[in-house]
Amino acid sequence: MRVTARTSGIVFIMSWIKKISAADSVVHQAGWVMVDPKALIHDGFVRVDAGRITDVGQGRGSFSSDQVIHHGPGVLMPSLVNAHTHLDLCALKEKTESEAGFIGWVQSVIQKKDQIGGDAILQAAQTGIDELKTSGTIIVGDICSSDINPRFFLDAGLSGVWFKEYLGRFADEPFVCEKISDTQTLSVAGHAPHTTSPDLLIRLKTASRKALTRFSLHLAESEDEVRFLTTGKGPWADFLTARGIDTSGWGLTGDNPVNHADQLGLLDKHTLAVHLVFADKKDVATLVEKQVHACICARSNFNLHKRLPDVPMMLQAGLRMCLGTDSLASNDSLSLFDEMAYLANAFPQIAPREILKMATINGAHALGFENFFGHLTPGRRAKMIYVPVLAAEPEQVQEAIVNAGFSEKITCI
Numbered sequence: 001m002r003v004t005a006r007t008s009g010i011v012f013i014m015s016w017i018k019k020i021s022a023a024d025s026v027v028h029q030a031g032w033v034m035v036d037p038k039a040l041i042h043d044g045f046v047r048v049d050a051g052r053i054t055d056v057g058q059g060r061g062s063f064s065s066d067q068v069i070h071h072g073p074g075v076l077m078p079s080l081v082n083a084h085t086h087l088d089l090c091a092l093k094e095k096t097e098s099e100a101g102f103i104g105w106v107q108s109v110i111q112k113k114d115q116i117g118g119d120a121i122l123q124a125a126q127t128g129i130d131e132l133k134t135s136g137t138i139i140v141g142d143i144c145s146s147d148i149n150p151r152f153f154l155d156a157g158l159s160g161v162w163f164k165e166y167l168g169r170f171a172d173e174p175f176v177c178e179k180i181s182d183t184q185t186l187s188v189a190g191h192a193p194h195t196t197s198p199d200l201l202i203r204l205k206t207a208s209r210k211a212l213t214r215f216s217l218h219l220a221e222s223e224d225e226v227r228f229l230t231t232g233k234g235p236w237a238d239f240l241t242a243r244g245i246d247t248s249g250w251g252l253t254g255d256n257p258v259n260h261a262d263q264l265g266l267l268d269k270h271t272l273a274v275h276l277v278f279a280d281k282k283d284v285a286t287l288v289e290k291q292v293h294a295c296i297c298a299r300s301n302f303n304l305h306k307r308l309p310d311v312p313m314m315l316q317a318g319l320r321m322c323l324g325t326d327s328l329a330s331n332d333s334l335s336l337f338d339e340m341a342y343l344a345n346a347f348p349q350i351a352p353r354e355i356l357k358m359a360t361i362n363g364a365h366a367l368g369f370e371n372f373f374g375h376l377t378p379g380r381r382a383k384m385i386y387v388p389v390l391a392a393e394p395e396q397v398q399e400a401i402v403n404a405g406f407s408e409k410i411t412c413i
């Protein structure tokens with residue numbers, strides 16, 4: 001059976017699967033099944049029972065006892081994972097000053113967010129969730145610094161981690177780090193080393209470590225951050241002074257961002273370090289040694305800093321990298337397809353399968369769900385998307401998914 005929707009976007013199977021009784025066995029067939037970015041099966045199928053994958057293989061086979069859905073000649077693949085976004089900033093789309101330099105942008109975010117009411121923030125966040133879903137992403141790492149209830153995230157049909165973000169020096173509420181289910185977690189994030197005091201960062205990391213949940217931190221994002229941490233001076237120091245924020249008690253020692261985070265004990269395999277635009281080889285070696293997950297948000301980095309992290313160097317060093325869009329306050333869309341295409345264009349030397357890894361398996365791992373998502377293998381959850389690319393060889397499939405402008409071409413099911 002083939003169903004065609006009117007709007008463009010990624011073919012999104014999960015909502016359709018939901019309509020089928022959870023106890024039913026359903027076989028999904030397509031021209032290609034991407035088990036993982038390195039393993040593509042031509043004329044493949046995925047059998048799903050009660051939302052879990054029970055079999056994957058080649059051929060049309062004999063599935064007379066099952067419901068069979070043939071999606072078309074394209075690719076059935078795992079849902080994409082957006083490991084870093086800020087849904088509470090969706091309301092700031094096209095309202096911020098990304099051309100005014102980093103501090104100018106920060107000022108515009110603070111000012112506009114103050115002007116926008118809680119209802120508008122929540123409404124825009126819902127629109128952002130729709131955008132994530134229609135662009136093939138249902139596993140998300142969401143960072144929230146607004147005073148809103150995480151239920152909007154937990155009840156939206158998304159899986160992933162909802163991070164409550166803290167900055168400054170004080171937090172007068174208990175930190176909530178808790179696994180809600182196999183596929184949803186609440187945790188905490190420190191904003192960044194130049195905005196959040198060392199003692200608060202340590203407290204946040206300690207809370208997430210105790211609960212075995214992920215901890216997220218923007219790290220080595222801007223030149224202003226590096227200068228402030230290493231010298232205590234520069235535009236960021238001036239900005240804090242102008243806002244009446246005294247950091248003299250922070251005990252900064254002149255370490256660069258990665259070393260600073262390391263000294264505070266923030267770096268381990270449960271930490272997600274976001275951006276790393278100003279991370280050099282030595283920093284990356286530290287991150288690799290500590291098994292930190294790195295999240296790259298290339299479009300946001302270029303919009304705000306006119307600079308990108310050295311992704312090829314990081315890949316060569318063995319850093320585990322995933323992808324995020326950051327927020328609509330610094331990016332044009334929440335689409336991981338847009339993010340992959342941008343990265344492929346910026347770094348043509350990176351193989352498409354590596355970029356696909358970042359957008360699927362690595363993202364699932366970074367958020368702590370590697371046993372549930374990221375692969376289409378038996379035992380994992382059947383969160384899949386169908387992408388209508390036409391290609392004869394696995395390499396062409398990988399390249400087409402990463403590079404094509406799907407938002408204009410895809411038919412939704």
Ligand SMILES: [Zn+2]
Pocket residue numbers: 084085086143218274326327
């Ligand atoms: Zn961010």
